[in-house]
Amino acid sequence: MRKKTFAAAALLAAATLTLSACGSGDDGNSPVAVVSEDTATQAATVLDTPFEKPDLVLTDTHGKKYDFRAETKNRPTLIYFGYTHCPDICPLTMNNIAVAKKSLPKAEQDKLLVVFVTTDPARDTASELGKWLKGIDTQFVGLTGDFATIQAGARTLGISIEPTSKDKNGKLVSVHGTQVVAFSPKTNGGYLLYGQDTTVDDYTKDLPKIIKGETP
Amino acid sequence: MRRFAGPVAVLTGALVLTGCGGSDDAKAQLSVGSAYMPQPVSDMAAGFLDIANKGGEKDELTSVTSDVGPVSVHETVGQAMEEVKSLDVPAHGQLVFKSGGNHLMFDKLKHTLKQGDNVTVKLHFAKSGPLTVEMPVKSATYNPTTGH
Numbered sequence: 001m002r003k004k005t006f007a008a009a010a011l012l013a014a015a016t017l018t019l020s021a022c023g024s025g026d027d028g029n030s031p032v033a034v035v036s037e038d039t040a041t042q043a044a045t046v047l048d049t050p051f052e053k054p055d056l057v058l059t060d061t062h063g064k065k066y067d068f069r070a071e072t073k074n075r076p077t078l079i080y081f082g083y084t085h086c087p088d089i090c091p092l093t094m095n096n097i098a099v100a101k102k103s104l105p106k107a108e109q110d111k112l113l114v115v116f117v118t119t120d121p122a123r124d125t126a127s128e129l130g131k132w133l134k135g136i137d138t139q140f141v142g143l144t145g146d147f148a149t150i151q152a153g154a155r156t157l158g159i160s161i162e163p164t165s166k167d168k169n170g171k172l173v174s175v176h177g178t179q180v181v182a183f184s185p186k187t188n189g190g191y192l193l194y195g196q197d198t199t200v201d202d203y204t205k206d207l208p209k210i211i212k213g214e215t216p
Numbered sequence: 217m218r219r220f221a222g223p224v225a226v227l228t229g230a231l232v233l234t235g236c237g238g239s240d241d242a243k244a245q246l247s248v249g250s251a252y253m254p255q256p257v258s259d260m261a262a263g264f265l266d267i268a269n270k271g272g273e274k275d276e277l278t279s280v281t282s283d284v285g286p287v288s289v290h291e292t293v294g295q296a297m298e299e300v301k302s303l304d305v306p307a308h309g310q311l312v313f314k315s316g317g318n319h320l321m322f323d324k325l326k327h328t329l330k331q332g333d334n335v336t337v338k339l340h341f342a343k344s345g346p347l348t349v350e351m352p353v354k355s356a357t358y359n360p361t362t363g364h
Contacts, residue, residue, distance in 0.1 A: 087262040095356035135257040169299045
């Protein structure tokens with residue numbers, strides 16, 4: 001998949017250079033063709049070796065203990081690590097999933113679990129997290145707790161997160177991987193990986209499959 | 217993978233201007249396009265836009281102001297976002313703010329912003345005069361590549 005990406009990029013770059021030399025209009029068509037081929041590829045990365053569920057025992061937005069493995073057992077589940085003071089990718093990713101979820105029949109919406117784990121637990125208390133998620137989807141689960149536990153859990157999914165730190169202007173920022181991992185209701189394995197470029201349409205296409213534990 | 221489409225298209229446009237534009241004007245000539253704000257979830261929001269420079273001299277975006285609340289300029293380096301004091305608008309080039317990359321960060325919004333609203337944003341530069349931009353609030357999942 002990666003190799004293909006670079007090939008496409010090179011083709012596009014070549015076409016771009018032609019244009020910069022005021023070349024004939026014919027060359028201008030080739031990037032379009034490459035891009036449309038590109039978008040036909042799968043958003044999900046299917047993992048050869050699925051991830052085991054992280055052993056995360058944290059606190060949900062109601063202030064109750066939430067054992068991730070127990071609560072999500074045999075349920076189609078998406079997990080994402082982020083924080084509420086994140087202006088760009090975190091709300092975009094959660095909203096993309098929320099909008100895609102709303103296109104599912106009600107029964108399937110109820111089956112799907114979407115779990116948002118904060119990477120900034122000092123600021124994202126249970127109630128802060130609850131307030132934020134309510135603005136996105138009232139069914140989404142929000143988890144907060146001990147940073148070291150969250151970091152270790154994320155690491156088992158190949159997602160790196162760092163403690164919240166001050167940038168050079170004194171603003172608190174949290175550095176975190178932006179992948180979404182989907183867990184199968186059949187095997188409980190984390191078998192699909194989505195990057196931050198995944199769109200509403202991608203999730204709309206894939207969620208019905210994830211709910212059945214199928215590979216999109 | 218799709219991320220190549222945006223920047224490459226932008227680059228193509230920029231290079232067309234370089235190759236075919238007749239202007240040898242040394243001064244920066246700035247214009248703003250594709251401004252939008254995804255409908256915010258809380259009192260924070262991100263804003264995106266392109267600043268094009270048709271001129272032969274670079275300029276710098278030094279600050280951004282708005283009536284809706286404080287605005288800061290962020291760039292994304294690897295996974296970390298960092299507030300920056302200024303960003304270059306290269307000669308015959310563009311400064312692009314897009315999801316996952318540079319963004320304007322609105323903080324402590326004075327009131328709730330909904331899809332359909334417009335936010336007035338003023339861009340201040342090192343050399344050129346300020347530019348006022350009407351930034352429409354789009355859906356929370358708005359994708360500028362597809363337009364919905």
